[in-house]
Amino acid sequence: MIQTRPTRAIRFRGRSFQALALCPEAPLDAWLQEVDAWLERSPGFFGGKPVVLDLTGHDCDATSLSELVQALAARDVRLLGIEGADASLAGAGLPPFLTTGKATPFPEMAPVPAPAPEPPVAQGLIIEAPVRSGQSIVHPDGDVTIIGSIGSGAEVIAGGSIHVYGALRGRALAGAYGNSRARIFCSKLECELLAIDGLYKVADEIGAEWRKKPAMAWLENDTVKIKSFD
Amino acid sequence: MAEVMVVTSGKGGVGKTTSTAALGAALAQAGQNVAVVDFDVGLRNLDLVMGAERRVVYDLINVANGEARLSQALIRDRRIDTLHLLPASQTRDKDALTEEGVKRVIDELRERFDWVICDSPAGIERGAQLAMRYADLAVVIANPEVSSVRDSDRIIGLLDAKTMRAENGETMEKHLLLTRYDAQRAGRGEMLSVEDVLEILSIPLLGIIPESEEVLRASNVGSPVTLNNAQSAPARAYMDAAKRLCGEDVPMIIPSHKKGLLDRLFARRAA
Numbered sequence: 001m002i003q004t005r006p007t008r009a010i011r012f013r014g015r016s017f018q019a020l021a022l023c024p025e026a027p028l029d030a031w032l033q034e035v036d037a038w039l040e041r042s043p044g045f046f047g048g049k050p051v052v053l054d055l056t057g058h059d060c061d062a063t064s065l066s067e068l069v070q071a072l073a074a075r076d077v078r079l080l081g082i083e084g085a086d087a088s089l090a091g092a093g094l095p096p097f098l099t100t101g102k103a104t105p106f107p108e109m110a111p112v113p114a115p116a117p118e119p120p121v122a123q124g125l126i127i128e129a130p131v132r133s134g135q136s137i138v139h140p141d142g143d144v145t146i147i148g149s150i151g152s153g154a155e156v157i158a159g160g161s162i163h164v165y166g167a168l169r170g171r172a173l174a175g176a177y178g179n180s181r182a183r184i185f186c187s188k189l190e191c192e193l194l195a196i197d198g199l200y201k202v203a204d205e206i207g208a209e210w211r212k213k214p215a216m217a218w219l220e221n222d223t224v225k226i227k228s229f230d
Numbered sequence: 231m232a233e234v235m236v237v238t239s240g241k242g243g244v245g246k247t248t249s250t251a252a253l254g255a256a257l258a259q260a261g262q263n264v265a266v267v268d269f270d271v272g273l274r275n276l277d278l279v280m281g282a283e284r285r286v287v288y289d290l291i292n293v294a295n296g297e298a299r300l301s302q303a304l305i306r307d308r309r310i311d312t313l314h315l316l317p318a319s320q321t322r323d324k325d326a327l328t329e330e331g332v333k334r335v336i337d338e339l340r341e342r343f344d345w346v347i348c349d350s351p352a353g354i355e356r357g358a359q360l361a362m363r364y365a366d367l368a369v370v371i372a373n374p375e376v377s378s379v380r381d382s383d384r385i386i387g388l389l390d391a392k393t394m395r396a397e398n399g400e401t402m403e404k405h406l407l408l409t410r411y412d413a414q415r416a417g418r419g420e421m422l423s424v425e426d427v428l429e430i431l432s433i434p435l436l437g438i439i440p441e442s443e444e445v446l447r448a449s450n451v452g453s454p455v456t457l458n459n460a461q462s463a464p465a466r467a468y469m470d471a472a473k474r475l476c477g478e479d480v481p482m483i484i485p486s487h488k489k490g491l492l493d494r495l496f497a498r499r500a501a
Contacts, residue, residue, distance in 0.1 A: 134383075
């Protein structure tokens with residue numbers, strides 16, 4: 001039995017995390033009093049949060065840094081690292097020094113953005129009856145499916161496509177609110193007018209070869225095209 | 231339980247009044263208690279077709295406005311005891327009718343009759359809409375030609391939208407009565423065929439009334455065609471339609487062109 005040597009590669013991956021950067025201001029005593037006052041108002045504010053001490057602009061020595069870290073630890077502020085301090089100050093008992101910090105909005109601090117209005121879900125409209133002469137079906141938000149015929153003198157206006165499981169004898173206006181990809185489908189083409197995205201064809205412009213056949217109409221190079229399905 | 235039935239078409243001159251009189255008389259001849267109501271205020275005709283024009287005292291408007299009692303305005307037919315006419319006013323117009331007034335008259339008629347048949351005026355305006363407003367079922371009259379069929383399609387849309395039944399979410403029963411059907415011309419393709427009309431309107435067929443001189447002859451003598459000449463083809467077609475309204479299963483006969491001598495000669499030559 002061949003025994004393989006148990007070599008297990010140790011994996012390292014670079015990963016960035018978000019932390020709260022705490023920026024002390026001189027004089028430090030006064031600043032610590034401010035922190036105390038802050039903690040009094042919102043106790044547990046730092047509780048469990050990763051915090052980085054940002055010393056950019058501070059000129060402190062090893063002793064004062066060590067005192068500051070201890071003072072923060074006494075206030076239950078757990079430091080993940082120190083940024084902006086002189087590298088020579090790094091030593092035992094201090095959190096690691098960080099260099100690649102980038103300002104980002106802190107998720108829990110950033111104001112909660114107002115929920116963006118959801119784009120209207122395109123909902124299909126299904127009509128299970130013939131559309132009679134004189135009736136007008138207007139549905140700006142999606143497809144319209146008619147299970148039945150569209151009578152002569154009736155019209156269907158849809159934001160999306162129009163599907164007619166029956167004869168299309170009236171008018172069908174698909175993509176009427178600016179959708180050039182909308183299409184019109186019908187089981188029997190006898191329409192008065194077809195329009196897609198405002199471009200139309202009247203009955204006279206529709207060749208006899210498409211008449212009374214199942215057909216589809218779509219837009220190509222700003223022209224209404226028709227194809228029959230039989 | 232009374233049935234209120236509107237006879238309507240959208241287009242004028244297709245045979246609403248003739249059919250109202252003929253169906254009303256056929257139902258009454260079958261023993262039903264029938265009232266026919268003329269809604270064509272200002273252009274009344276049903277009294278003439280029924281032969282009651284010399285007996286009109288009060289009319290629909292008077293009853294609707296409370297100026298006369300229903301029993302004063304109803305005219306009983308001289309030939310059939312169970313047939314009654316409520317005439318329209320000739321001196322007023324359709325605006326004289328109110329929805330409440332019509333409802334009151336229809337409700338009262340419902341209590342007294344088995345069938346209340348409302349003869350609608352042509353058009354899609356107030357008069358036609360009031361005639362259909364309280365109906366339980368509709369007979370849609372169409373001739374086999376495109377303008378009549380399209381107008382009937384329009385009326386079917388109104389029946390499904392503007393009637394009380396439709397507004398209450400109930401279904402409106404609709405029947406197609408195809409009138410002035412000329413088998414010869416349909417055969418030659420000069421008229422729409424029965425199948426064409428049914429395909430466009432997609433409502434059940436109540437009957438096919440053949441084109442016939444008998445219809446005009448009966449109108450001119452003021453008699454419903456089913457009374458004037460019960461054996462004529464249109465009379466029999468109306469009587470069958472009336473039986474179907476009562477739920478009887480009567481086979482539908484599509485009038486066909488009887489071949490004459492010339493047709494036979496040509497057929498032989500062609501063969």
